[in-house]
Amino acid sequence: MAVATKATPAATDDKELLISGSEAVAEALVLADLDVVTAYPIRPYDTVMQAIAKKIANGELVAEYIVAEGEHSQFEIVKHASTVGARVFCGSSGVGWMYAMECLVVTPPLRVPMVALVGNRALDDPGAFGVEHNDALVVRDVGWLLCWIDTSQEALDTTLIAYRVAEDRRVFLPLAISADGAFLTHSQALTMVPPKEKVDRFLPRYDRGDLLLHPDNPITVAPQANEDWVIEIRRQNNEAMKRAYTVIEEAYADFRRVFGRGPENPWFEEYMTDDAEIILVGMGTISLPIKVAIREMRAKGKKVGLVRLRWFRPFPTDRLVAALSKARALGIIDRDYSFGSPFGSGVVANEIRAALYNAERRPPLLSFICGLGGREVTLEDVYKATDMCYGAAKSGKSDATTHWLGVRE
């Protein structure tokens, strides 16, 4: 039985700190020797900018800290800083991320390896602070690397890995780390912080090479182009995204070698899936109530497992299909929506349906939407979803609809 959350013994030279996911990101930025960071407050991302400000104020990190007048400028500033060779960081949440949209879409073709933290937050309206994944997911088609984390430790480790992947010359793409608002950004957990020497062995300097904007390398960036050039530029972007598969595998392997921890499978965490009849799939901290529910259900003889997706772009199609197609039925739990999409499903369910299309064995698949706007995902919700999945396993059929869980009705 694969259990990814077993306790890691503290390596002698690591410090153990009680910190939030946001503080863990700030620890990683110190270790990565960040050059330029931009900030504009919006909850829950603002916890990260506060944590970084504190690091700089305390003299632990020497970096340019620029408070922009809005998210659009915030992302524009780091975009430019990255083209002149700076290691950059920024982030936002919900509609703040949306306000930066113009800049978000230009960074992949410009091959700017900015790393951003999206503190997932419901989109307005109504103005709300709770988690939904739709904010980060809007960039899913335009060339951003996208991953979800669910612990403070993963926040720290993934931030280091993020620079290693995004700044690899084969990739040079922006990368968004998504963290569920409140559950991860505002809650503290014990986290192992490695020493700088180890990080230096893992993370090389950012070398922009021939794309560096510098008087010694005179180039024009982002000229206007007509229809004779655009599809070739998109093709280059597609290739960079494809190369990210290899680079991510390499980065995690190296991370394990240097730090002595981290998952063997970078793409997703498998919890009790080895003998699972029903596999539930979700992203982010939704994994926590699901794991508890799985233990309860297993005590009653129900063989249920969880796949928690870490990487959404690039999408781990082959490995995911291999892991999921052995189940008798699948239940995909989306903390997002895609109104008017096939079967009215969430984004993850539709992606997995598409991924399974060519699979030799396609288990029945049920799609659930749950926990929107930060609504707590209860054990009851998970039991209900699992029971429906057992129904589908028995009938051998997917149903052509999407089930909303935890809605008053």
Next chain:
Amino acid sequence: MAAVICEVVYRGIFQKNLAARIVRGIVLSARKSGRWGIAFGRYGDSPQRNGIPAKDFAIVADTKEELEQNMARYEPKHVDVTIVVDDTLAKGVESWAWYGLQPINRLTVPNGTVLMTSVQRVDDLLRDIHKKDAPYKLSLIRAKASFSGLWVYKEDHTEVRILGALAKIAPSFLTLDGVCEAIREMEWGSDLKIESAKKAYARLETREVKITEGNAEVPYSFEMPKWWEMREGVTIPAIPVGKPKEDGKGYVPERNPYFKKYTTRSMRPVINFDTCVKCTLCWIQCPDSCFDVMPDGTYDANMEACCGCGVCEAVCPVEQCITMVNESVFEDNASQWEMWRKDKGAYQTWMTQKIGDKKATVRSHGFRFRGQYEEELKSDLDSGGVEITAGIPGENAQHKTA
């Protein structure tokens, strides 16, 4: 012929409304002749800038199905009729999307037609128009270029003359009756304009152009790179810094070899190096950084880079030191300073002749005085052409008006 494809090559802004009227007129005339059509502009040519060559298109076909074959494109790959409404475009065109100088007849099909408004002689035009590897026809409407602007429209009947001429060139798609009927119904139509169309039909001068005729210059060309040959990150190499002109003196900047811009020009500056006081104003103020610094401290306008805006003429403090002269009276882009250095007397003669030619030194953009329209229109209707006698040049206006 199941379809006729026309392009209108015009100068951006100045002739935007004219070109739009022509392509609309073609489609509406064809409709009156029982055909189908569409009119569109090259999307990449908008927003337009002063003088930059741009294109509009009209396609008319026997059936809607044939029309669809030619739709949903930015521009056709070949055209039956190339319509040129400014004869200084005969030297070729270069807009930001066309990759260097392209012959004006590049898209014209073999045995197709280049239809031009011009008061120049055919032989003079053929010194400019590039050779083509297939014969074609050159049809002339005797009129000067009709320039106005974005906000004003010069009602000099150019658009209906083009339509009348097309009725002669492609009668199975645009009958003269169809053209006249369409003009009558158009918001800008009138009986007088119908008369103009008929006169253009009757007076059109057409002559075959053989493959041996034309300008032998080889137009710029290059291979389009594969996606993996292109630089990543939407980057291109910058233009390197320049060099001294000679012996460590003067300064000649490097310029973009792919985009020279000189076809934008309908007039060019002619410089009197003997009266230049080396004040640097032309060099500083030229929006296109055209001036090369010569070893003697004078400034030579680089004729491959100059787009003909006239700013240098306006800022030069010395009377007739810089004079804008119509592009049609020049043969090449050679350096004026080199000509002057080689033989100062000969240069003086050349220069005096160029800037003394009143026809060539006044501008014809828009209306320049009250009553100009009526004067020109009468003359145009009577003769099919008009002497260029008046205009507003730059700051030195009083010295140039005929």
